[in-house]
Amino acid sequence: MLDNPQDTAPAFAGAAAEPQPEEASAPKMSARDVCVYYGDKQAIDHVSIDVHTEHVTAFIGPSGCGKSTFLRSMNRMNDTIPSARVTGTIELDGEDIHSSGMDVVQLRARVGMVFQKPNPFPKSIFDNIAYGPRIHGLAESKGEIEAIVEKSLRRAGLWDEVKDRLADSGTALSGGQQQRLCIARAIAVDPEVILMDEPCSALDPIATAKIEELIDELKGRYAIVIVTHSMQQAARVSQRTAFFHLGKVVEYGHTSDIFTNPREVRTKDYITGRYG
Amino acid sequence: MSQHTVKAFDEDITRLRGLIAEMGGLAELAVQQSLEALINGDLTLAAAVVERDKKIDALEIEVDAMAVRTLALRAPMADDLREIIAALKIGGVLERIGDYAKNIAKRSGRIEGRSRFEPLTLLPAMGEIAIEMVHDVLTAYAARDPVVAREVIERDAKVDAFYDSIFRNLVSHMVENPATISSAAQLLFVARNLERIGDHATNVAEMVHYAAVGSYPLDIER
Numbered sequence: 313m314l315d316n317p318q319d320t321a322p323a324f325a326g327a328a329a330e331p332q333p334e335e336a337s338a339p340k341m342s343a344r345d346v347c348v349y350y351g352d353k354q355a356i357d358h359v360s361i362d363v364h365t366e367h368v369t370a371f372i373g374p375s376g377c378g379k380s381t382f383l384r385s386m387n388r389m390n391d392t393i394p395s396a397r398v399t400g401t402i403e404l405d406g407e408d409i410h411s412s413g414m415d416v417v418q419l420r421a422r423v424g425m426v427f428q429k430p431n432p433f434p435k436s437i438f439d440n441i442a443y444g445p446r447i448h449g450l451a452e453s454k455g456e457i458e459a460i461v462e463k464s465l466r467r468a469g470l471w472d473e474v475k476d477r478l479a480d481s482g483t484a485l486s487g488g489q490q491q492r493l494c495i496a497r498a499i500a501v502d503p504e505v506i507l508m509d510e511p512c513s514a515l516d517p518i519a520t521a522k523i524e525e526l527i528d529e530l531k532g533r534y535a536i537v538i539v540t541h542s543m544q545q546a547a548r549v550s551q552r553t554a555f556f557h558l559g560k561v562v563e564y565g566h567t568s569d570i571f572t573n574p575r576e577v578r579t580k581d582y583i584t585g586r587y588g
Numbered sequence: 589m590s591q592h593t594v595k596a597f598d599e600d601i602t603r604l605r606g607l608i609a610e611m612g613g614l615a616e617l618a619v620q621q622s623l624e625a626l627i628n629g630d631l632t633l634a635a636a637v638v639e640r641d642k643k644i645d646a647l648e649i650e651v652d653a654m655a656v657r658t659l660a661l662r663a664p665m666a667d668d669l670r671e672i673i674a675a676l677k678i679g680g681v682l683e684r685i686g687d688y689a690k691n692i693a694k695r696s697g698r699i700e701g702r703s704r705f706e707p708l709t710l711l712p713a714m715g716e717i718a719i720e721m722v723h724d725v726l727t728a729y730a731a732r733d734p735v736v737a738r739e740v741i742e743r744d745a746k747v748d749a750f751y752d753s754i755f756r757n758l759v760s761h762m763v764e765n766p767a768t769i770s771s772a773a774q775l776l777f778v779a780r781n782l783e784r785i786g787d788h789a790t791n792v793a794e795m796v797h798y799a800a801v802g803s804y805p806l807d808i809e810r
Contacts, residue, residue, distance in 0.1 A: 543663070543665055544663055547665070571665050571666060571669075572665075572666060572669060572670065572802060573666065573667075573670070573801075573802030573803070574666050579666075580666045580667060581590060583665040583666050584592065584664065584665050584666050584667065584668045585592045585593050585594060585597065585662075585665075585668075586590045586591065586592050586593065
C-alpha cells in the first residue's frame with residue numbers, strides 16, 4: 313500500500329519480455345523480442361507485445377520512439393523499405409508472419425492498415441471499397457460486391473452520408489469522411505486486425521469524435537491497434553496502452569492504470585508533459 | 589518533482605497547492621481558537637473565528653475554480669490528475685472543518701457557570717488530538733508523504749475513543765446535575781464536532797495518500 317511507484321519501478325533497460333496485461337483469451341497477435349533496423353540504425357529494440365481481439369491497444373510515445381515502425385512491422389509494411397530488417401517473431405493466431413508459408417498480400421488483408429493522412433484511391437467511393445474484395449476474390453457477382461460495399465460503409469458509419477453518390481470520387485469527400493472511407497476500405501476485405509497510424513491527426517475535433525466512436529464500435533469485431541499522439545485519445549479509446557521510448561516498450565498495461573497511476577517514471581513524465 | 593514542459597502548468601499546480609495550504613492553516617487555527625473561546629468564554633475570539641470562516645469559504649470557491657480551470661485547460665494525467673482531484677476534494681473537506689470550528693465557536697456563549705462546570709475540562713485533550721490530526725495531515729499534504737497520512741488515519745481511533753468516553757461522562761453528569769443539562773448538551777455537540785473534524789482529517793489523509801501513490805490506504809482498520 314505504501315509502495316511508491318517510483319521506488320519499485322523495475323529497470324526497463326534490457327527487459328526482454330514486457331509483462332503483458334493478464335488476459336483470458338489467446339492473443340490475436342503476439343510479438344516477441346522484435347527488433348527492427350533501418351540499415352545500421354536500430355529503431356526497435358526487443359519489443360514483446362500481445363494484442364487481443366475485442367480490444368483497442370494504443371501505442372504512445374514521443375516522435376521517433378519507434379511506435380509507427382513497430383506498427384508497420386505488424387503487417388510487414390516495412391518489407392517495402394529495402395534497408396529495413398526485422399528480427400524476433402510476430403505471430404498472427406500463432407503463425408509466424410515471416411514464415412515462408414505466409415502470403416504477404418493475404419497477411420495485409422487480415423491485418424489492415426489506416427494511415428495518418430486519408431489516402432483514398434482517385435476512384436469512385438464505390439470502387440475504393442470494392443477494389444480489395446475484388447482482388448482478393450472475396451466476391452464474384454455485382455450483387456455480392458454491392459453488399460460488401462454497403463456493409464463496409466455502414467460499419468464505417470459513412471453509408472448515410474454517401475449512399476446517394478457512390479459514383480463520386482473518393483477524394484471529393486471531406487477529410488473526416490475520407491478517413492472513414494479508408495476504414496471502410498480496410499474493413500471490406502474482412503480483416504482480423506486493424507492497424508491505425510495516427511488516424512485522427514489530420515482531422516478536426518468532430519471528425520475525430522466520429523472516428524473514435526467508430527473505433528469503439530469496431531472493437532467488438534476486430535483487434536485494433538492505434539498509434540496516437542493524443543494522450544486523451546489513447547485514454548478514451550483504448551483498453552491497453554504501450555508507452556514506447558527510444559525503440560523500447562517502457563510500460564505496457566491497462567490504459568486506466570497507465571493514465572492514472574503509471575509504474576514507470578518515464579511513462580509518468582511523458583504523459584504528464586514533463587518529457588525532455 | 590521535475591518540471592512540466594509548459595511552465596504555466598507548474599504555476600497552476602503550485603498556486604492550487606498554495607490555496608489548499610492557506611485553507612488548511614486557517615482551518616487548523618479556527619479549530620484551535622474555537623476551543624480556546626469555548627473553554628475561556630472568550631466571545632471576542634469566538635466572533636473572530638466565525639468571521640474568519642468567510643475567508644475559508646472564499647478560498648474553497650477559489651480552489652474549485654482553479655481546479656476546474658486546470659482540468660479543462662491542461663487535461664492532466666497520472667499524478668497531476670490525482671493531485672488536482674485531491675485538491676478539489678480536500679478543499680471541500682477543509683471547508684467543512686472550518687464550519688465545525690465555527691459551530692464550536694458559536695456555542696462559547698451558551699455555557700453557564702463556566703468556573704464550576706467540570707465537564708469543560710474533558711474537551712481540551714480531545715481537541716488537541718483533532719487539531720494535531722489537521723496539522724499533520726497538512727504537513728503530509730505539503731510533503732506528499734503517504735506515511736504521515738497513514739499515521740493521521742490511525743490516530744482517528746483515539747478521537748473516536750475520546751468521543752465515546754466524553755459522551756458517557758456528559759450523560760452521567762446530566763443525570764446527576766439536571767440543572768446543567770443545557771450547558772452539557774452544548775458540550776455534547778462540541779465533542780461531536782471534534783469527532784467529525786477527526787473524520788474529515790482522515791478523509792484528507794486518504795486523499796493525500798491517493799495523490800501521492802495512486803491508491804487509498806484501505807488496509808487501515810477504522
